[in-house]
Amino acid sequence: MTTVVLWLFIVAGTCYGVLCSxxxxxxxxxxxxxVEQAEESNPDLSxxxxVRRLRRTAGHEDPLTLHFLGASNNISHxxxxxxxxxxxxxxxxxxxxxxxxxxEERGVVLTQDGTTVAIAPMLLGIEVGxxxxxxxxxxxxxxPLTLAKNLGLSFLSLQDFPPAQRLGPDGCWDNxxxxxxxxxxxVPTLATDALVNGGMDGSILGMDLATLAPSEQPGKLSKVLKGYYNHVLEGQDLGVVSSHISPKRREIAQxxxxxxxxxxxxxxxxxxxWRLENTQWIAKDTGVEKAVRDGMLEFVHRYWDCPPIIPRCQWGAAPYRGSPFPLALPLPFLYIHHxxxxxxxxxxxxxxxRSMRAMQHFHQEDRGWADIGYSFVVGSDGYIYEGRGWHHLGTHTRGQNSYGYGVAFIGNYSSSLPSRHALDLVRQHLAKCAVDAGRLQANFTLHGHRQLVDTSCPGDALYSEIRGWEHFKETSSWKKDQ
Structure with missing residues (x-):
């Protein structure tokens, strides 16, 4: 993502630049x-x-925040x-x-890794730290400030709805x-994906600051944010990156x-x-404990067990051509491609x-398919990208599309492997997520593309790797699509 340089130029009371719009x-x-502008204008400001001034600007002076952090004007100078x-x-x-x-969700920003983050809970975590x-x-x-309050109120307010509807949703940017x-x-809950992302980020950054060595002083806020949100992998395996960065928020938060x-x-x-707001009577609701228990189980499933998935609208997918055909879930197979x-x-x-758009264009224009063929595509950036998704028939494994999901790793893996982190996204998270949600059978079978079609896919190296995975089978009594 191109860095947007914000600048402010004032002449005779007139303001120019992005901030003025x-x-x-x-x-x-x-x-x-x-933030950098604020730091440059106030070099002596700690x-x-x-962070307290930012909280004051946004008017975050609710009783819970005051209980833990005090008034935002409580600064030493x-x-x-x-x-x-x-x-x-x-x-x-x-x-x-x-x-x-x-x-439209406000108070949220798009980060370089393609996810959306609410600023407020992130800053509260930093202030605590x-x-x-x-x-x-x-x-x-x-x-309590980064996650628990939003989660609890969301679970309680929607306790008559299924747990899956008490969290989220995600959304799409216009550009x-x-x-x-x-x-x-x-329809939003009180714990949208952006609020949860911001809460996890606030917890991570806040704990990093709170646990600095006694001799080490916190850096500028802008430096803290840049280090977390603007890290460039440059071909690294995300799994070996020791620093805390946003593509790893789920595993670090867990x-x-x-x-x-x-x-x-x-x-x-x-x-x-309830005590601070003098509404203890709400605690008499006998369904509170069950609502929280069920809600936290869904939270763990949604944000820790499942991998982060970039939706179609975020990577710029063209519309599906025609009407998608629904899958009959749960499916018995998972097919691996490169x-x-x-x-x-x-x-x-x-x-x-860019790779997703190129593949979709090739599949639609050159092969005449309705959409990108794969159900999901795995990047080496820490994310899985939505193709046809969980519910729609793909075009990935000839004769078998109605029986399984097609998951492709971006790259040629004839002689080398995807990053270990990318492999684990599928092996440890995507499959478990699908089984737990009833989209993939618990005893599903995993195959490489070459086992069903005359092809070298998913490449010799990747095929050798998946042969050691749980659920892999050399042969199967599969059926052909009707």
């Missing part, structure tokens, strides 16, 4: 650039003081003009989270190069929070909110999206 870009690069009018207006719009009656570092205390309030409007895919009794912590957060062309793995959202 009511229709400013809503991406993380723009937000970081605005990271903690800056006073700055009378931290933000000019333009920066104030930008941050107010960038941080304040809400959903319009048209289903900075406060703990400054005071030499544990990071009290980290989970991933120049994002301005983020439209949710269905490592940080998975040891907690999250169900109990969500319950305790709800009781604390794309061969593109023959090189992709290591960024931009590269992988």
């Amino acid at each position: 009511e229709d400013h870009l809503r991406d993380m690069d723009s937000f970081i650039s605005a 990271p903690l003081a800056l 006073t700055h009378t003009s931290v933000f000019n009018t333009t920066l104030f207006g930008f941050f107010d719009k960038a941080i304040h989270h809400f959903v319009t009656d048209r289903g 900075l406060k703990a570092k400054l005071e030499g205390t544990p990071p009290l309030g980290m989970f 991933v190069t120049h994002p301005r409007v983020f439209k949710l895919s269905r 490592a940080l929070l998975g040891t907690l009794d999250t169900q109990r912590q969500v319950m305790e957060t709800l009781y604390l909110v 794309t061969y062309e593109p023959n090189r793995p992709c290591h960024s959202f931009r590269q992988c999206s």
Whole structure:
């Protein structure tokens, strides 16, 4: 993603530049650039003081936040003009989270890895971490402020709905190069995907800051954000990257929070909110505990067990030609492919999206298919890309399309393997996610493309790899598509 350089030039009261527009870009690069402006204008302002000013700008002074963090004007020194009018207006719009009656989610930004993040919970986590570092205390309030409150209230407000409908949804940007409007895919919950992403990021960054060595001081806020959101893989296997970066948010958050009794912590957060807001009577609802228990099981399934999947709208898919044919779930097979062309793995959202569009164009224009053939495609950037998806018949394994999902790794794997991280996305996460959701049979069979069609796909190296995977079988009594 091209870095958007924000600049401000004031002459005779007139403002020029992206920040001056009511229709400013809503991406993380723009937000970081605005933070850099604030830092340059206030060189003596500490990271903690800056984060508190950002909270004050967005008006986040609810009882739970005040309980753990205190008032946002509680800083050791006073700055009378931290933000000019333009920066104030930008941050107010960038941080304040809400959903319009048209289903547009505000207070969210598009990151370089193709995911969408709510700014507010991310900044709250950072503030908790900075406060703990400054005071030499544990990071009290980290989970309640970043995730638990939103999760608990969402579970409770939608307890009459199936657990899968108590979280999310994701959505689509109007333009991933120049994002301005983020439209949710269905009626929102109080814990949209962007809020959960922001909460996980806040927990990760906040804990990183809280656990800095005693002799180490926190860096500038802009540097912290750049290190996490703007890391460039440059051909690295994501699995060997030791630093905390956004494509690894799910596994890092699971490592940080998975040891907690999250169900109990969500319950305790709800009781604390009710006490602070003098609404303890809500606690008499006998369904609260079950709602939280079922909700947390869905949270673990959706955000930790399942891999992160980039939806079609994010990579710029062309429309399906005709009407898609529904699959009869659960399916008994999973078929592994390599794309061969593109023959090189992709290591960024931009590269992988370009590969997806190229494959779809080839499948539709040269082969005359209705859409990209694969059900899902695996990048080396930490993400799986939606093709035909969970519910629609693909065109990936001749004669077998109605019986299994076709999953392709981007690249040519005749003599080399995909990254270990990419392999694990399928082996450990996609398959489990599909089984747990009732989309793939628990005793499903895994095959390489070459076992069913006269082809070298998925390449000698990748085929040798999957032969050691659970569920792989050398032969099978499959049927032909009718």
